[in-house]
Amino acid sequence: MSWINTAMDKIIAGTILLCLSPLLGAIALAIKLEGLFDPTSKGPVIWTVTRISQGERIGMFKLRTLRADRNPDDYEEIDEAYTYQTNPHSTRVGRFLLRWYLDELPQLLNILRGDMRLVGPRPVQPWYYERELSLGADTKRLVKAGWAGLAQASKGARASEYKTRRLDAWYVRRVANMSSWQRLRYDLKVTLRTLRTVLRGEGL
Numbered sequence: 001m002s003w004i005n006t007a008m009d010k011i012i013a014g015t016i017l018l019c020l021s022p023l024l025g026a027i028a029l030a031i032k033l034e035g036l037f038d039p040t041s042k043g044p045v046i047w048t049v050t051r052i053s054q055g056e057r058i059g060m061f062k063l064r065t066l067r068a069d070r071n072p073d074d075y076e077e078i079d080e081a082y083t084y085q086t087n088p089h090s091t092r093v094g095r096f097l098l099r100w101y102l103d104e105l106p107q108l109l110n111i112l113r114g115d116m117r118l119v120g121p122r123p124v125q126p127w128y129y130e131r132e133l134s135l136g137a138d139t140k141r142l143v144k145a146g147w148a149g150l151a152q153a154s155k156g157a158r159a160s161e162y163k164t165r166r167l168d169a170w171y172v173r174r175v176a177n178m179s180s181w182q183r184l185r186y187d188l189k190v191t192l193r194t195l196r197t198v199l200r201g202e203g204l
Contacts, residue, residue, distance in 0.1 A: 043068025
């Protein structure tokens with residue numbers, strides 16, 4: 001990846017974090033306050049989940065949306081059919097965060113750390129990644145996972161697993177032969193599409 005794209009990713013991620021710091025502070029307070037009134041909701045504000053980025057395991061940061069006695073990696077494999085509305089293990093604050101994708105904001109720290117990119121394929125669980133490999137989908141080995149992306153922007157349409165795999169693969173093929181500036185412009189367009197889905201509250 002060109003240093004231009006890397007630098008721009010970190011500048012944009014840092015700017016978003018700075019602008020949203022009051023919101024993140026309010027969310028952290030809400031998570032802690034809920035824990036005071038509901039002992040089952042006590043726990044850290046941010047925790048890490050295991051994800052795959054460019055074929056490697058990373059610790060991806062997320063705002064905690066589950067009760068602290070739940071292991072996020074185990075929950076996501078066993079209870080993958082749950083939505084933010086129906087998951088019985090979500091906290092009240094957690095359901096709100098999931099509804100508006102706010103639990104994803106700490107992933108901007110992963111971008112600053114170099115684990116992820118601003119735009120790229122979905123950062124998936126290891127078990128999901130192995131299943132994709134068994135189906136011949138290996139594009140996630142080629143580029144880093146993204147905070148935003150074509151698949152993320154399509155979540156509002158409740159895209160099927162097959163469609164999201166195709167969108168991830170399409171993105172990788174599309175940017176493979178782009179110059180740094182072409183990719184930067186394209187990534188900004190994808191970011192705006194993802195933000196539009198978020199602002200509409202079209203989570204799964």
